[in-house]
Amino acid sequence: MKIYFITGNKHKFLEASKIMEKYGIELRMLEASKVEIQARSLREIVLYSLALLYPKINKPVVIEDAGLFIRALNWFPGPYSSYVYETIGCRGVLKLLENVKDRYAKFRSVVGFINFKHVKLFEGEVEGMIAYRELGNKGFGFDPIFIPKGSSTTFAQMDVEEKNKYSHRAKAFEKLAKWIVYEEME
Numbered sequence: 001m002k003i004y005f006i007t008g009n010k011h012k013f014l015e016a017s018k019i020m021e022k023y024g025i026e027l028r029m030l031e032a033s034k035v036e037i038q039a040r041s042l043r044e045i046v047l048y049s050l051a052l053l054y055p056k057i058n059k060p061v062v063i064e065d066a067g068l069f070i071r072a073l074n075w076f077p078g079p080y081s082s083y084v085y086e087t088i089g090c091r092g093v094l095k096l097l098e099n100v101k102d103r104y105a106k107f108r109s110v111v112g113f114i115n116f117k118h119v120k121l122f123e124g125e126v127e128g129m130i131a132y133r134e135l136g137n138k139g140f141g142f143d144p145i146f147i148p149k150g151s152s153t154t155f156a157q158m159d160v161e162e163k164n165k166y167s168h169r170a171k172a173f174e175k176l177a178k179w180i181v182y183e184e185m186e
C-alpha cells in the first residue's frame with residue numbers, strides 16, 4: 001500500500017517512513033504546500049488541510065500537525081509552534097523560561113488520513129522537559145531543547161530510530177499503521 005505524506009519537512013518524512021515501513025506501508029513525500037492556517041487546535045488544522053487537499057490529489061493522503069506545549073507558559077506555543085519557531089526559535093523559548101523551575105512540556109502530534117472511504121485522525125504525545133540550553137544538532141525545530149521523559153538527552157542528540165522510541169509523531173503514525181493493517185484492510 002502506498003500513501004502520500006504531504007509535508008515539506010524531510011525530517012518528519014523520514015521519522016514517519018521508518019514507522020510505516022515496519023508495517024509494509026510505503027510512504028511517499030508530496031510537497032504540495034500545506035496551508036498553515038492558524039487555529040486553536042491541531043485537529044482543526046489537520047481536518048481543514050485534509051478537506052482542502054484531498055480533492056486535488058485524489059489518492060490516500062496523510063497530513064500531520066504537531067506542536068510543543070509548555071506548562072509554565074500556559075501550554076503556549078501549542079498550535080502556534082511553527083510561527084513561534086520561525087520568529088523566536090529555541091533561543092527565544094529558553095529566554096521565556098529563564099529562571100523558571102517548572103520545565104515540564106509535551107509534544108503532540110495529530111496525523112490525519114483520508115482515502116475514498118475514510119477520514120481518520122490519530123494522536124500521539126510525549127512528555128518531557130525543556131532543557132536549560134540547546135544540545136545536539138540532529139533533527140529539527142525544537143529538538144535541541146526537548147528532553148523526553150525516560151531519557152537524559154535531547155531529541156537533537158538522538159538518531160531517528162532513538163527519537164522514534166519516544167516521539168509524539170512515532171506514536172501517532174504507529175496508530176495509523178496499526179489501523180491500516182488490522183482494520184482498514186478488512
Ligand code: IMP
Nearest residue numbers: 064065066067081082085140141142143
Ligand atoms: P508543524 O506545523 O507540524 O510543522 O510543526 C509546528 C512546529 O513544531 C515546527 O515548526 C517545529 O518547530 C515544531 N515541531 C513539531 N514537531 C517537532 C519535533 O518532532 N521536534 C521538534 N520540533 C517539532
